[in-house]
Structure formats: structure tokens, C-alpha cells
Amino acid sequence: MPEKFADFPATALAWRKTNGGIAIPVPEMDEGIAAAMVCHPSKAKDMKPIALPTERVPQWQARAVEKLRELLTKYRGLSVYLDICAQCGACSDKCQFYLGTGDPNNMPVARANLLRKVYRYYFKRAERFLGGDAEPFNEQVLKEWYTYFYQCSECRRCSVFCPYGIDTAEITMAAREIMAAIGVATKYVTEVVAKVYERGNNLGIPAPAWIDNCQFLEEELKTETGKDIRMPVDEVGADVLLVMPSADNFANTDTMMAYGKLFYALGMSWTTSTYCNEGGNFGLFLNYQNMKKVNKRILDAARDLKVKRVIWGECGHAWRAAIYTNTLNGPMDFLDPPHPVHICQFTADLIKRGAFKIDKSANDDLLITYHDPCNAARAGSLLEEPRAMIRATCNKFVEMPRNTIREKTFCCGAGGGLLTDEIMPIRMAGGKPRAEACRSTGANYLAVPCAICKAQLPELMKHWKVDVKVGGVHDLLSRAMIL
Amino acid sequence: MTDAAMIWNLLAALIIGLGYLAAFVFVGGLLLRIALYIKTPVPLKIVQTPGPKSAPGVLARIAGDVLIFPNLFQADKLLWLGAWIFHACLFLILVRHTRYFLYPVPELVIDWQTISVYAGFFFPIPALYLFWRRLASSRVLYISGLPDYITLILLTAIASTGMLVHYFARVYLVDVKAFTLGLVTFAPVPPPQHPIFIAHFLLVCALLIWFPFSKLMHAGGIFFSPTRNQIDNVLYPRYVNKWNEEVRVD
Numbered sequence: 032m033p034e035k036f037a038d039f040p041a042t043a044l045a046w047r048k049t050n051g052g053i054a055i056p057v058p059e060m061d062e063g064i065a066a067a068m069v070c071h072p073s074k075a076k077d078m079k080p081i082a083l084p085t086e087r088v089p090q091w092q093a094r095a096v097e098k099l100r101e102l103l104t105k106y107r108g109l110s111v112y113l114d115i116c117a118q119c120g121a122c123s124d125k126c127q128f129y130l131g132t133g134d135p136n137n138m139p140v141a142r143a144n145l146l147r148k149v150y151r152y153y154f155k156r157a158e159r160f161l162g163g164d165a166e167p168f169n170e171q172v173l174k175e176w177y178t179y180f181y182q183c184s185e186c187r188r189c190s191v192f193c194p195y196g197i198d199t200a201e202i203t204m205a206a207r208e209i210m211a212a213i214g215v216a217t218k219y220v221t222e223v224v225a226k227v228y229e230r231g232n233n234l235g236i237p238a239p240a241w242i243d244n245c246q247f248l249e250e251e252l253k254t255e256t257g258k259d260i261r262m263p264v265d266e267v268g269a270d271v272l273l274v275m276p277s278a279d280n281f282a283n284t285d286t287m288m289a290y291g292k293l294f295y296a297l298g299m300s301w302t303t304s305t306y307c308n309e310g311g312n313f314g315l316f317l318n319y320q321n322m323k324k325v326n327k328r329i330l331d332a333a334r335d336l337k338v339k340r341v342i343w344g345e346c347g348h349a350w351r352a353a354i355y356t357n358t359l360n361g362p363m364d365f366l367d368p369p370h371p372v373h374i375c376q377f378t379a380d381l382i383k384r385g386a387f388k389i390d391k392s393a394n395d396d397l398l399i400t401y402h403d404p405c406n407a408a409r410a411g412s413l414l415e416e417p418r419a420m421i422r423a424t425c426n427k428f429v430e431m432p433r434n435t436i437r438e439k440t441f442c443c444g445a446g447g448g449l450l451t452d453e454i455m456p457i458r459m460a461g462g463k464p465r466a467e468a469c470r471s472t473g474a475n476y477l478a479v480p481c482a483i484c485k486a487q488l489p490e491l492m493k494h495w496k497v498d499v500k501v502g503g504v505h506d507l508l509s510r511a512m513i514l
Numbered sequence: 515m516t517d518a519a520m521i522w523n524l525l526a527a528l529i530i531g532l533g534y535l536a537a538f539v540f541v542g543g544l545l546l547r548i549a550l551y552i553k554t555p556v557p558l559k560i561v562q563t564p565g566p567k568s569a570p571g572v573l574a575r576i577a578g579d580v581l582i583f584p585n586l587f588q589a590d591k592l593l594w595l596g597a598w599i600f601h602a603c604l605f606l607i608l609v610r611h612t613r614y615f616l617y618p619v620p621e622l623v624i625d626w627q628t629i630s631v632y633a634g635f636f637f638p639i640p641a642l643y644l645f646w647r648r649l650a651s652s653r654v655l656y657i658s659g660l661p662d663y664i665t666l667i668l669l670t671a672i673a674s675t676g677m678l679v680h681y682f683a684r685v686y687l688v689d690v691k692a693f694t695l696g697l698v699t700f701a702p703v704p705p706p707q708h709p710i711f712i713a714h715f716l717l718v719c720a721l722l723i724w725f726p727f728s729k730l731m732h733a734g735g736i737f738f739s740p741t742r743n744q745i746d747n748v749l750y751p752r753y754v755n756k757w758n759e760e761v762r763v764d
């Protein structure tokens with residue numbers, strides 16, 4: 032891992048606890064310090080299957096402006112937000128990527144201004160005339176866009192502090208969609224989407240390996256519990272299709288086994304699908320078309336397998352995309368309502384109704400704290416259910432400082448398509464606030480219902496030397512459940 | 515007619531013309547902009563969660579945003595205070611000014627007269643604070659552009675000339691009312707021959723013309739922010755995107 036991020040100022044600042052919150056130190060501005068942190072560009076072999084130009088299109092400037100014009104007529108949010116920002120700066124110290132790097136282009140308003148100045152140049156001549164910052168879309172601007180719109184995890188934290196609710200994530204999404212249209216995207220995001228079309232999941236796990244892993248987990252469960260707990264694959268007619276992040280299949284296996292135990296305890300039939308063994312949706316980080324197409328696979332799988340419900344597994348951005356399902360590819364009325372359903376909602380509800388025998392003391396070796404995945408909290412209204420689950424399964428639960436949780440949660444630093452190694456310094460710097468908030472609790476278990484967080488947080492905590500184990504929320508239930 | 519009188523008549527006609535132009539640009543521009551916002555679809559449910567679960571809840575959220583700036587309060591207490599006082603003063607000043615355009619003058623406006631005048635006096639203080647802040651904070655300085663300064667200067671200049679004509683270089687009120695009522699009844703008469711009053715009037719015209727093209731549109735746009743004006747009901751009923759069908763995925 033490169034040690035470069037010692038350059039970023041967050042390392043030097045002091046973090047203090049204050050009454051119920053934590054004092055979040057704001058670094059001095061350091062122009063351009065993060066400018067070299069760019070994602071690898073996409074490869075033609077990935078762009079092709081996801082219907083994007085394999086190289087920069089001819090007349091890309093004009094094409095980009097045309098795309099911006101199109102998006103302005105399609106997204107009210109974009110149109111309003113580009114107009115009304117008062118440049119008040121209230122959001123300027125709210126983004127974890129500014130807090131971590133001190134690069135002014137990581138202030139939400141400045142990030143948005145990168146698009147706003149192009150908007151002004153072509154569509155707002157009056158402001159341009161009065162000396163507002165305006166620039167034609169050119170190579171330099173494109174470079175800034177590519178750098179800083181891929182240093183935004185689309186986490187929406189800024190919107191919570193903006194007097195008009197201006198969501199810089201919407202602006203980032205628009206900029207990425209424009210770039211995609213002219214053939215500019217990152218290797219990581221496009222690769223993931225291409226893998227979904229080829230193999231059914233973000234990680235590119237082939238069907239035989241998926242089945243293999245499931246059988247392996249069944250054996251594990253047999254050793255652990257002595258019971259025949261199934262990890263069904265492609266079972267037509269099951270009650271539930273579970274679409275979890277594919278990483279649960281071989282990285283976060285405790286979470287995956289917890290799902291198995293859960294359905295076993297309920298006596299409910301469920302299945303995963305090798306056509307669509309992914310709840311996540313990287314189309315969300317790229318463009319509307321791919322988001323819709325990735326999302327459609329879930330409903331197609333549900334139809335093919337003739338299930339009654341689809342449940343989304345522990346994942347933040349998957350849930351943000353899931354709540355669009357009915358809009359993108361609905362109506363979902365061939366399924367039992369309510370839909371869509373997140374596994375935490377499903378489980379929390381059942382716990383409340385006393386569906387499980389739980390021995391909380393099984394988790395007494397843990398002091399648990401909870402990380403709100405930004406997408407779950409600020410875009411998916413999923414705040415109470417995971418907490419209810421933790422309270423029902425553990426005796427020792429401690430919240431992180433109040434200005435770092437719930438709708439004010441800090442992103443783990445790797446959402447929005449940033450979970451890629453070449454920008455590790457950005458990930459570590461951006462995750463610093465989360466790491467410090469976690470440290471301040473003294474917890475030894477960090478519960479989080481999100482696969483990207485589960486990949487990022489262990490590295491993050493190791494980097495900032497916070498001694499905590501990262502795991503799922505269902506893992507806790509699994510430990511406490513008496514079968 | 516003497517030369518001076520001729521020039522004055524010409525000037526008066528110009529001022530009146532400019533007044534109408536400003537009003538036209540302001541109303542037309544504002545309506546066009548808002549029509550554009552209304553016409554532009556909101557494809558997805560991007561409500562900022564946790565949010566209101568019902569329509570009255572949404573109304574309360576928007577009312578809160580307009581009246582007390584809760585997000586700003588969370589973000590920066592001093593800025594919140596400065597911005598809130600700034601807007602409260604503006605509001606009181608606006609209310610007071612309706613007396614020049616309405617006949618008879620509404621009761622409320624008369625009741626609020628004293629405090630509104632104080633608001634006018636006080637206004638430069640929060641305005642100066644906001645201006646100072648733009649220069650003093652390196653982050654805000656970085657994002658501030660010429661239009662941001664111009665807007666603040668313009669508003670302060672309007673308030674100051676207003677206070678001058680109200681207190682120090684008094685303009686004859688009957689003349690002012692004759693002029694403003696003349697404008698709104700489309701039977702214009704020349705403005706009072708008072709340079710500061712005329713400056714005040716012209717600056718207001720400039721502000722009105724500037725309004726629809728600038729960030730001042732936040733006054734209208736705040737009602738159309740999808741993160742704040744949607745209901746937090748992600749599950750039901752189905753939310754429809756008008757242009758979803760056009761996006762082919764097969």
C-alpha cells in the first residue's frame with residue numbers, strides 16, 4: 032500500500048470528543064493536493080458490452096454539451112441545483128474527502144462548480160457576462176471532472192447541510208453520465224458492470240464456483256450447528272429470491288451463513304440465482320441505462336424462478352438502487368407486497384414478532400458499534416431496523432458520536448465506485464472521519480450492512496490503527512440465534 | 515418648455531420605462547424559470563432520508579426550510595444567524611414597501627412599520643458579515659465569484675439609499691407614492707426629483723433584472739428541490755418516471 036497519504040493533512044489533526052459528538056478538525060486548504068489521485072481509465076473490452084463508446088468520440092466537446100442539455104431536460108434536480116446554489120459554503124467542510132485531503136475541489140460546492148462553470152458557459156450567459164466563473168468544456172475541464180467526480184462517493188452527506196438540500200451526488204452522477212457518453216469512464220466501474228452482464232455478479236464469480244461455495248458453506252454450517260442448513264441455488268418455486276452482494280458468497284461468508292440460518296429457523300424456502308447473484312448495482316455510478324439494465328436482471332431472475340418475493344441482502348448502494356426498481360423495471364406486482372424489501376427490514380420485523388429464539392449473551396464478548404452506510408441512511412431510510420436488530424441480539428451496543436451517525440453518517444470512503452486500489456490514498460483519507468468516530472467508542476465490533484463497507488473498513492481501520500473487527504448485522508443474529 | 519424641463523421629462527420617461535422593463539424581466543424571467551423547473555421531470559425518488567412520510571410532512575419540511583433554515587443551522591451556527599437575520603430584514607423591508615404599491619395600506623404593514631424601519635437600518639450589518647465572511651474564510655473565498663460580491667453590494671446599496679431617503683435626505687412621501695402608484699396603475703407620473711431616490715429606484719431595477727438569471731433564484735428554486743419536496747415512501751405507491759420507457763435495455 033503506498034504511504035503517500037501521509038501527505039494528506041488529516042493525519043496530523045487532533046480529534047476530540049465533545050458532549051455527545053466529536054470535534055471534526057477541518058484541514059487547511061491545499062490546492063491540487065489530490066489532483067494526481069485518478070482512477071485507471073476504462074478498457075474497450077468493458078465499454079463494449081455496456082453500450083458505451085470504446086474510445087473518445089469524435090467532437091466530444093460538442094457531444095458532451097449536447098448530453099448536458101439533454102440531462103437538464105430530464106432531471107429537475109440537476110437543473111434546479113445548478114441554478115440555485117448560493118455559494119454559501121455551508122457544505123464546504125462536510126465532505127469526508129475534503130476533510131481527508133484538504134483539496135478545495137473536494138468541497139461539495141467546488142466539486143459541483145466544476146460542472147456549474149460549464150453550465151454557465153453554455154446556458155447562463157448573463158452570469159458569465161457579470162464575471163461568473165465560466166469555462167468551455169475542454170481537455171483541462173475534462174481532466175478535472177474525471178479526477179474529482181471520481182473522488183466523490185455520491186454519499187449525499189453534503190445535501191444534509193445545504194439549506195436547499197442541494198445534492199452534489201446528483202451533480203456527480205450527471206457529470207459521470209456525460210463523461211460516459213463521450214467514452215470516458217473508470218476501469219473499475221465499467222469492469223464491474225461488464226462482469227454483471229457476463230457472469231451475473233460484480234465479482235465475476237462463475238456459476239459453478241458460486242454453487243461450489245454454497246455447498247462449502249453448507250458443510251461449514253453442518254459442522255458448526257450439526258443441522259442441515261441449506262444454501263439453495265436456482266431453485267424454481269422458492270418463496271424468496273435473495274439478492275445479496277456477491278462478495279457475501281466468498282468474502283463475507285459469516286453474513287451469508289447467517290442468511291441460511293435465518294431462513295432455516297423460519298422454515299422458509301429461499302434461493303439465490305446464478306443468473307443474477309448480485310444485489311449491487313454499479314450502473315448507479317455510471318449512467319441511467321446501465322442502472323436500469325442491471326436492475327432488470329433481478330426481476331427477470333425473480334420471474335424465471337417463480338418466487339413470491341425478492342429480498343435485498345446487506346448492501347448500501349444496492350438498496351439505493353433497489354428502491355428505484357419499481358420505477359425502473361416495475362410494476363413489481365407479480366410479487367407479494369411490500370416490495371422492495373431489505374433483509375434488515377425483513378429480519379427486524381420478524382424479531383419483533385418473536386420469530387427467533389435469541390441468546391444475547393452469546394455476543395457478550397463484543398462491544399458493538401454501528402456504521403450507517405450512507406446509501407442506506409440518506410437515500411434508503413434504513414436507520415432503525417439494523418439498530419433494532421443489534422439491540423435485540425446484543426447486550427453491549429454503543430453509538431458513534433452523534434454528528435457522525437444516522438443522516439449525518441460519514442461514508443466509509445470507498446462508495447460510489449471508489450473501491451479500487453489505485454486511489455487507495457483517497458480512500459484512506461476519505462475514511463479517516465469514520466475511523467476516528469469508531470475509535471472514539473472503543474468498540475471491538477463494527478457492524479455494517481454493506482458489502483463495500485465490509486471491503487473498505489477493515490483496510491481503513493488497519494491503516495489508521497483502530498483495533499476493531501468489521502462484520503455484518505446478521506452475523507450478530509447468527510451468533511445469538513438458538514436453532 | 516425650458517431645456518432643463520425637457521431633459522427632465524426625457525429622464526423621467528427613461529426611468530419609468532426602465533421600471534417597466536425591470537418588472538417585466540423579473541416577472542417573466544421568474545415565471546419562465548419556474549415553468550422550466552415544473553416541466554422538468556424528477557425521474558427517481560431521491561428524497562433525502564429519513565424524510566416526511568406524508569404530504570403534510572413535506573409541506574412542513576419545505577416551510578421549515580423557507581422560514582428557519584434547519585440544514586444551515588446544523589452546518590454552521592454563525593452563518594445561520596447571519597443569514598437568518600439577513601433574510602428576516604429583507605422580508606420586513608419588502609413587507610414595508612408594499613405600502614407604496616397598495617392603496618389603502620394594509621393594517622399589518624402599518625403595524626409593522628417601526629420594526630420594518632429598524633430592519634432597514636440593521637440590514638447592512640448581516641450583509642457586511644456575509645461579505646466579510648467571503649473574504650475571511652479561505653474556503654468561502656475560494657468558491658466566491660464576482661456575482662456573489664455584486665449581489666451583496668447591490669443589496670447593501672439598495673438598503674443604504676433607501677435609508678438615506680427615509681431619514682437623512684428625505685424625499686417627499688406624497689411624491690413617491692404618486693410615482694409608485696402611477697406605475698402600478700399604468701398611469702405613470704414622473705418620479706420625485708431627488709437624486710438619491712432615483713438611484714435607489716434604479717438599483718432596485720438592476721436587482722430585479724438580475725434576479726432570474728442568478729443565484730437569487732434560490733428564492734424560487736427552494737420549493738423545487740427534489741431531495742426536500744418528496745415524500746419518504748420508497749415502497750409504495752409505485753413512482754413513475756415519464757421517460758423511463760425511452761431507455762432501451764434489451
Ligand code: SF4
Binds near residue numbers: 190
Ligand atoms: S456526495 Fe458525499 S462524497 Fe460527494 S461531494 Fe457530497 S459529501 Fe462529498
Ligand code: SF4
Binds near residue numbers: 118121123139193194
Ligand atoms: S450549502 Fe448548498 S447552497 Fe451553500 S454552497 Fe453548498 S451547495 Fe451551495
Ligand code: SF4
Binds near residue numbers: 184403442445447
Ligand atoms: S460503501 Fe458503505 S458507506 Fe461507503 S458509499 Fe457505500 S454504503 Fe456508503
